[in-house]
Amino acid sequence: MKFERKTFESARHRTAYLEAGPADGPLMIFVHGWPEAPFVWIRQIEHFAAQGWRCIAPWMRGYGASSVPGEVAAYANRETVGDLVELHGRLGGAPAVWIGHDWGSPVVWALAGHHPERCRGVASASIPYLARGFALPALVPLLDREIYPVEDFPVGQWDYWLAFREHFNPVVRAMEESPEGILRLVFQPSQPLAETRGPAFSANARQRGGLFGGIDLAHVPGGNLLLEAEYVEEMARDLAANGFSGPIAWYLNDDANMDYARQAVDFGRLSMPVLFLHGARDDVCETVRSRLAEPMREDCSDLTEVVIDAGHQLALEDPGAVNQAIAYWLAGMPA
Template structure:
C-alpha cells in the first residue's frame, strides 16, 4: 500500500523550528524516524509507508541543521542535549503519547538518548548501525573499541573514525569541499557497498592521510546516482536541500564530544535502558562496524531488553534493504511491545 506522505509540517518554539514529513492515521500510535548524516527525513519514506499502512502515525523530521529546520550558527548548538530538546518539543506538538523512536547514524544517538533521558516518552527504541553508548556517543568512547588487528594504532590512531578528527582540524574546509558539487557528493555517499571481505578497511580511516575526503581534488568526483537507493525525485530534493543549507550544520554534530559525554553522565540509572530495544546491524558497514568489532559490546551491557537483528547490506540499510528493515521492526513489535501490535490490528478491523 502506497500511503500518502504529507510534507510542510512544522513546529516552531522560541528556541527552534522543526519541519517534518508525516503519514498514517492521526490517532495511530506514534513511530518517529530520526535520520543521520547527511540526510533528510525522506530517507525513511519506505518505512513510513509500510507502518502507516498498518495503522501507525509515522513522523520523520528534518533534524537540526537540515532541510527546513533551524540552522544555528554555533557548533555548540548541535550537541545531543540540544537535539534531544528539539525532539521533546516535536513530541509535545504531536500530543506527547509514548512513541517508538527509530534512528539511524547520528539519529540513533538522539533516539538512544530519548530512551535513556526520557523513557516516559518511549514505548520502545529501534536503532540502525549505531549501537548504544551509555557514556555518550563521542570519539573517546568509540576509539577504544576499534579493531586493532585491522587498524594498527600507530597508523590509524582512531581507526575508521579518522574523518571525525579531520572535521575538528579543518571544519570549514570539510564542509566547503562537500558543497563544491553537492550532487556529486551525495551520489558518492549514497552508493551500495560491496559485500564485505576479510581485511577490508573503511575508506574513512585514511581521510587525514590523504588530505581530506577528496584529496588534492578538493571536490567529489562525478558519480552516477545509485537508483537502487534514492529515486530521482528524492535525490533531487536532497541536492536542493543541501545546496540551500550546506554542510556546516550537518558536520557540526561531530564537534561536541565533551558536551555529549557530560549529557550522557546526567542520564538516570547510569544510562541503563529498560524499555524494549531493537538494534539492526548492517554486515557491510565498515565504518559503523558492529558485526566484526567490539563496537556493540557496551550496548549489550546497558540495554536490559535488547533484541539484535543482522541484515546483509551497507550503512544506508533502511533504503538498501527497506523490506528487511520493516519486517525486523514488525516482528520485534509483535514479540516485544506488549499489547501495542494487537491494538494496531484491532483498530484496523
C-alpha cells in the same frame, strides 16, 4: 501513500517534518542522520503508516526547512534531544516508538536515556548504544587493533571525525562544491565486505584531505542509487542552501555529549524494549565482527539484535528485511 509536510515552531527551534498514517494511530518517529533527510526512512514510513501507525519523520536541525543555527554548540545532543521532546509534546506526548539511523541514532538513544517515559521502544540502525555517549573517547577503545594498528590509525575508521574537527572550514567548502555528488556516494549500493578485512575508506581521511578527498564529486555516477532521484535532488538543494557547517558541527561536540550522557536516568541503563539492526556490509560502523556493539549488550536489559545483509543504508537497501525485523520486534512488545 500520502505524505504531509508540516512545520512546528517553538521559541527555540523550528522543525519541519513528514507525517503519514492515521492521526489517531500510535506514534512511530523516524530520525535521520548525516547528511540525510527523512526520505531515508521512506520505505518504512510507507509500510507502517499503511499498518495504522502515525509516522513522523523530522528534518533535524541543520537540514531542510528546520532551523540552521550558526553555533557549533547548537548541534550537541542536549539541543537535538530538546528538539524531539518539543515535537513529541506537540504531537500529543503519548509514548512513541523511536527509530534512528546514523547520527539520528545517538539522538534517540540519548532521548531514551533522559526521557524514558516518552519511549514505548527504541530502535537503531547502524549505530549501537553507548551509554558514555557517541563520541571519540567512547569509540576508540573498541577499535580492532589488528586492523587499525595504533601507530598507523590512532582513531581507526573514525579518522574522518578528526578531519572534520581539524580542517572544519576547508572540509565545509569542499563539500559545498558538490552536494549532489556527495549524496550519490552516500546512496550507492553496498559491496560485500572482503574476506580479509582491511581498514575502512574513512580511516585515512585526514591524509586525503577529507572524507571524500581525492574523489571527483562532480562526476559521481547517478544511476542505480538506493533512493529516487527526486529525493536526492531535493536533499542536494537543501544542502546547497543551508551549507555543510551545521551538519558537520554534529561531530564537534564530544565533551558536551559525554557530559550530557552522564546525566541520564539510571546511569544510562535502558529498560524499555530495544532493537538494534546490524548492517552486515557496513564498513565504517562495522558491528558484526568488532566490539562496537558490546557495551550496548551490558546497558540494555531488553535487547533484540538482527543482522541485515546490507550496508550502512540498510533501511533503503533491504527495506523488506528491515520492515520485517521492526514488525516482529513490535509484535513482541508488552501491550
